[in-house]
Amino acid sequence: MEINLFGKLILLPTDVIAAWVLMIITGPLVLYWLTKKRAWPVIWDYATSTHHRKIGTVYIIFSILFFFRAGVDALFIRLQLITPENQFWVFQGDKYNEIFTTHGTMMIFFVATPLLIGLMNVAVPLQIGANDLAFPYLNLVSVYLFVTGGMIFFAAFFFNAAPNAGWTAYAPLSTSTFTAGPNNNYYILGLQVSGLGTIFAAINMLVTILRLRAPGLKLTRMPLFPWASLITSFLILVAFPVLAIALLLLQFDRQFGSQFFMGELGHPVYWQHLFWIFGHPEVYILALPAFGIFSDIISAFSRKNVFGYTSMVAALALIGLLGLMVWAHHMFTVGLGPFANTFFAITTMMIAIPTGIKVFNWLFTMRKGVIRIQTPMLFALGFIPTFVMGGVTGVMLASAAADMQYHDTYFVVAHFHYVIIGSTVLGSFAGIYYWYPKITGKMLDDKLGKWHFWLFLIGFHLTFFPQHLAGLNGMPRRVYDYTWEDGVFVYNFISSIGAFMMGASMLIVLWNVYKTHRKKEENAGADPWDGRTLEWSVPSPSPEHPFEKMPVISRRDPLWWAKLEKKELPHTENHRASPVSVKTVQPMFLSVALTIMSFGFIYGWIWMQILGGAAALASFVIRAFNDERKPAYEREEMDNEQ
Amino acid sequence: MKKLAMIPILLILSGCNLRVLDPKSQTASDQAFLIYLSFGIMMFVVLVVALLFITFTVKYRETEKNRHDIPKHEEGNRTLEIIWTVFPIILLIGLAVPTVMITYDVSYIGASSDDNALHVNVTGEQFRWTFEYENGEKTHKTLVLPKDREVIFHLTSKDVIHSFWVPKLAGKIDVLPGEETRLKVTPEETGTYQGKCAEYCGTLHADMRFETKVIKQAEFQTWLSKK
Numbered sequence: 001m002e003i004n005l006f007g008k009l010i011l012l013p014t015d016v017i018a019a020w021v022l023m024i025i026t027g028p029l030v031l032y033w034l035t036k037k038r039a040w041p042v043i044w045d046y047a048t049s050t051h052h053r054k055i056g057t058v059y060i061i062f063s064i065l066f067f068f069r070a071g072v073d074a075l076f077i078r079l080q081l082i083t084p085e086n087q088f089w090v091f092q093g094d095k096y097n098e099i100f101t102t103h104g105t106m107m108i109f110f111v112a113t114p115l116l117i118g119l120m121n122v123a124v125p126l127q128i129g130a131n132d133l134a135f136p137y138l139n140l141v142s143v144y145l146f147v148t149g150g151m152i153f154f155a156a157f158f159f160n161a162a163p164n165a166g167w168t169a170y171a172p173l174s175t176s177t178f179t180a181g182p183n184n185n186y187y188i189l190g191l192q193v194s195g196l197g198t199i200f201a202a203i204n205m206l207v208t209i210l211r212l213r214a215p216g217l218k219l220t221r222m223p224l225f226p227w228a229s230l231i232t233s234f235l236i237l238v239a240f241p242v243l244a245i246a247l248l249l250l251q252f253d254r255q256f257g258s259q260f261f262m263g264e265l266g267h268p269v270y271w272q273h274l275f276w277i278f279g280h281p282e283v284y285i286l287a288l289p290a291f292g293i294f295s296d297i298i299s300a301f302s303r304k305n306v307f308g309y310t311s312m313v314a315a316l317a318l319i320g321l322l323g324l325m326v327w328a329h330h331m332f333t334v335g336l337g338p339f340a341n342t343f344f345a346i347t348t349m350m351i352a353i354p355t356g357i358k359v360f361n362w363l364f365t366m367r368k369g370v371i372r373i374q375t376p377m378l379f380a381l382g383f384i385p386t387f388v389m390g391g392v393t394g395v396m397l398a399s400a401a402a403d404m405q406y407h408d409t410y411f412v413v414a415h416f417h418y419v420i421i422g423s424t425v426l427g428s429f430a431g432i433y434y435w436y437p438k439i440t441g442k443m444l445d446d447k448l449g450k451w452h453f454w455l456f457l458i459g460f461h462l463t464f465f466p467q468h469l470a471g472l473n474g475m476p477r478r479v480y481d482y483t484w485e486d487g488v489f490v491y492n493f494i495s496s497i498g499a500f501m502m503g504a505s506m507l508i509v510l511w512n513v514y515k516t517h518r519k520k521e522e523n524a525g526a527d528p529w530d531g532r533t534l535e536w537s538v539p540s541p542s543p544e545h546p547f548e549k550m551p552v553i554s555r556r557d558p559l560w561w562a563k564l565e566k567k568e569l570p571h572t573e574n575h576r577a578s579p580v581s582v583k584t585v586q587p588m589f590l591s592v593a594l595t596i597m598s599f600g601f602i603y604g605w606i607w608m609q610i611l612g613g614a615a616a617l618a619s620f621v622i623r624a625f626n627d628e629r630k631p632a633y634e635r636e637e638m639d640n641e642q
Numbered sequence: 643m644k645k646l647a648m649i650p651i652l653l654i655l656s657g658c659n660l661r662v663l664d665p666k667s668q669t670a671s672d673q674a675f676l677i678y679l680s681f682g683i684m685m686f687v688v689l690v691v692a693l694l695f696i697t698f699t700v701k702y703r704e705t706e707k708n709r710h711d712i713p714k715h716e717e718g719n720r721t722l723e724i725i726w727t728v729f730p731i732i733l734l735i736g737l738a739v740p741t742v743m744i745t746y747d748v749s750y751i752g753a754s755s756d757d758n759a760l761h762v763n764v765t766g767e768q769f770r771w772t773f774e775y776e777n778g779e780k781t782h783k784t785l786v787l788p789k790d791r792e793v794i795f796h797l798t799s800k801d802v803i804h805s806f807w808v809p810k811l812a813g814k815i816d817v818l819p820g821e822e823t824r825l826k827v828t829p830e831e832t833g834t835y836q837g838k839c840a841e842y843c844g845t846l847h848a849d850m851r852f853e854t855k856v857i858k859q860a861e862f863q864t865w866l867s868k869k
Contacts, residue, residue: 093845166842172819173802173844178768268803268818302702303711308718333805333816333840335823338749342742349734349741353727356687360726361718363694369713372704381699388691392684399737401744402676404813405662408805408840472677474661474809476840479848486836564712 015090016160023158047588050136051581052121053542055143057439059118060432062147063111068506069154070106073099075503078463078496084484096480097164101187102157104167108282109191110150112424116289117146117201119431120229122439122542124205126535127223129214129553131545131578134207137587137629142201144587145594149194152598156186163187166478168279169250171261171271176254182602185254188247189598195240195247202236205229212579214534215572216553220313223533223556224306227313228292231320232285238324239281246274255604269334276327284323286420288316290427291358294380297430298362300531301377302369305557308361315354315361322351332403341400348398355391359384374529375449379430382457383422390418393468408478410491411471417464429456437524440517441541448512452505459501466491532560537569548575575639580632590619661809666831666856669812672744679740683733748813750794750824759792759826766797766804766817766839769846775866785837785854787829788862795825805841808854814840829856 034040046054076099080088091099121139125132133139156162161182165174174184209230213222250271252258259266299306306312328336328344362384371377393415397403406412429452436444470491475482482488527536537559538546549571555561562569597612599605663678665671762785763774773785785808787793797806799819806825807814810833815825839850857865 097842097845097847170803170842173842178802178844262819267820302713304713305715305717307716308723311718311723333814334818335816338746338751341749342745345741345745346738349738352734353730356730357723357727359691360694360722363691363698364719364722366698366702368716369702370704370708370711371699371702384695385692388688392688395684395734395737396677396680399676399680399741401741401748401813402673402680404748404815405670405673405677405809407814408842469660472660472662474807474836474838476807476838478842481848 013090013095013160015095016158019158048140048583048585049581050132050140050584051544052125052133052136052139053439055139056118056121056123058143059114059121059146060439062150063115063118063428066106066110066150066154067115070103070111071503071506073103073106075499077103078499080480081482081492082496083493084482084486084489086481092480094164097166097478098157098162098183100478101163101166102153105153105163105187105191106150107420108167108286109194110146110153112286112420112428113198113282114146114150114194115428116232116286116424117142117198117205119293119428119435120205120225120232120289121201123431123435123535124226124229125208125212126438126538126542126546127226127533128209128212128217129534129547129551130208130212131547132581133204134212134579135204136579136581137584137623138200139204140584141587141590142197142204144591145197145200146194148591148594148598149190149192149197152193152595152602153186153190156183156190161186168275169271170275171250171253171268174250174254174271175262177262185251185602188251188254189602192244192247192251193594193598195244198236199240199244202233202240205233206237209233214547214550214553220310221553221556221558223292224295224309224312224316225289225292228288228290228295228316231316232288235281235285235288235320235323239278239285242274243278243282246271246278249274251601255601269331272331272334273327276330279330280327281320281323283416283419284319286424288320290383290423291316293427293431293434294362294383295365296533297376297380297434298365299557300529300533301372301374301380302366303372303530304365304369305532305560306361307364307367308357309556311357312361315357318354319351322347322354326351329398329400329403332400333407338400345398345400345403349395352391352395352398359388359391375444375446375453376430376434376529378450378453379426379433382453383426383430386418386422386426386457386460390415390422394419406471408476409471410467410475410477410488413477414464414467414471417460417467421460421464429453434529435535437528437540438535438542441523442516442521443524443528444516445512448508448515452508452512455505455508456502459498459503459505462498463495463502464498466494470495527559530563532557534559537562544581545578547578549573550576575636577633577636580629580636582628582632584628586619586623586626589622590616593619661836664810666810666833666835667812667827667829669748669827670810672748673813676740676744680737683737687730687733750826759794760788761794761796762787764795764797764806764817765800766806766843766850767800768802768844769839769850771806771837771839771850771852773852777866779866783852785852786862786865787854787856788859789829789832789856791859792826792828795827797823797825802843803841804839804843804850806837807840808835808837810835811854816841832856832858 046058076091080086080091080096163184163186165179165184169184169187172178209226249260253260261268261271295306295312326344326348328340329348332341397406397412397415433444433449470488473488475486475488524540526539534551552570552572558569593612593615596608597616600608600612663674665674761776765772770782773781795806797815797817798821799817801819804817805814806817811829812825812827815823817823833856835854837852837854839847843850
């Protein structure tokens, strides 16, 4: 669309106009609705509280919001690809490149990762008998950094500057020589800010799990979700700084004329190494927590302890370790030579062994159990075959010479959707249905949950199974068009139908949440699923400081054994000085400062960079001289002495 | 409705000659062999898992009868765990050995085995290919190759990274700026095959296609001298 404004010709794509119009209409409606429902005090509470459950909830809500946004991108992609030589709306060429870039980036960084961190926030402290995360203030900073990064990235579209170099942002395409304009600056700053939040969250989780477990809860007695969180946090601590460095170097290349990824001394492949040294562990950062969730759910809903606990933990650790040394399997076609290629092929194949151990242990956990099929368990059951299918194509891809055929085709697209949706997305859904009572005190409707599951799972397989075949028939990734002669029409057509089924299933989730909160139902109770682990021993929704008197743990699944023996969980006499939840607006200030600074860098406005930078620095100084925990800790010590 | 009914039939028909599995050179045959081999091994794994999965979920589902049963506590089973650790290792060795061999086979490492090899310089740029033959002739849309003669591609890019891919002849090789990558292939059947850019390279990445024509050696000589 062309607008003639004061003699200047402005080109505006209709999709951006549509987005603005939609926002201008829905924005006030939402604000009105929130005011009418008197929701503002609650929102303020969640925005300033450092309580782990509330922070976890904010993580989950924003992840779901971004999930819808990135899901709409996916539907646009599928509409453009539904037939050969199609012209859907504006999504050809650059616009198509923008939507697949935002789809990928959002799904990985602003949906999958924070969704799992949100669930960790909600469940891990309760599962290990801690009163909160070790650093509640840092936790609030983390969630603000995630939301800020996500919003910066989200905003790009509204300014018609969505990133367009793919979620992998391969140099030199992502350098300013080939993609000038602010587009990919949004990518860099959005990920940089949220990545920092992820690192903080990992540090927090590591310290919490290592330091704040209830007495007697040795590491070897911990449920598997905290175990997975522990190993994941370690992986984040190794991987995310590499991304931060890579992004910084790219930013220097784009804005300050350095040449790390091109020119005489630089090399584009350096970016690929850095990106995948981060990127491959990231895949396990997404998968391991989901494994943990499934282990807990399968055990609880089979009424049996986890089969082969020790090997389950060992497998988690081994996957984490091997995950750090397989990155170059994303680069088999770069020409690293057959030695490097076969080395990384074999390390990659080795990952199949611990993963196989986990799959068989899950299956044998169910054996001789009593399998109660409710929504969380249904997702766990859907996960096993789906993930195994993604796993086996992973081994096929590991075979270096064969990968030269698969690489960058729809076969790869199918593979990673099978593993990531199979583990992370199904795992998060399972986790949300499972811990929903612990978050809100209410149960989500089981019948609607089952509808959601079946529609999502069938839609998923319809979407992604044919893509294996499209890839083998020579359809590369990231193309907005194909011809009739390519012979991939049928696969794409089925794919598009499946995608809309998945989309429809998400509407059921919205309806389910609405329905659950509309009726004034009584509380779901502390233990609605007949659980085995500590989180089900505290009231729902979990209160602040749920373990004033620490439970004393003498074996795994303590709650289960206490229930069987019809005894109370034993607990200590004194309570232990533990982190306290406070109210603070400081992270909000930091978030505003970083937004100003980021936009300064995105558009190269130096005054904004200085203003935002100074304000961010000031927030550190303010924090250094203000510790709101002091009075709370003193009060707690006094209580103990009495 | 009739069209809809055709869909499953079309699906099956088109499954029979997927380009990657319809190789026209030794390189692509080797790669197709690896694909079939890994697929076979992996289907075995999927079958075992599916069998156990279906058996367990059907057999141990909650029913009216077992609703209040408390299953026996079970720490694990060493024999079983050793089986599902060792057995996959054996399967993977079965895949790893041919992978290593074929990866070395299909990679261009230094010297060519054939003195008579044809050298073609390939240049990728946004958004077209340039194929330059030894006598300096250039083409853009069509790559013409002789049958049964080894071809060595010397690939480089003028701008961003591209990837050179003719699915029926060989797996892809990336085309990098400021560097030369190489690919060797010996076409074994005459015909016209699709070629594509497989590495996302910008606005018109989808249109960066070419045709590969494999013709008889004598025809190739006349074609090259006529140009």
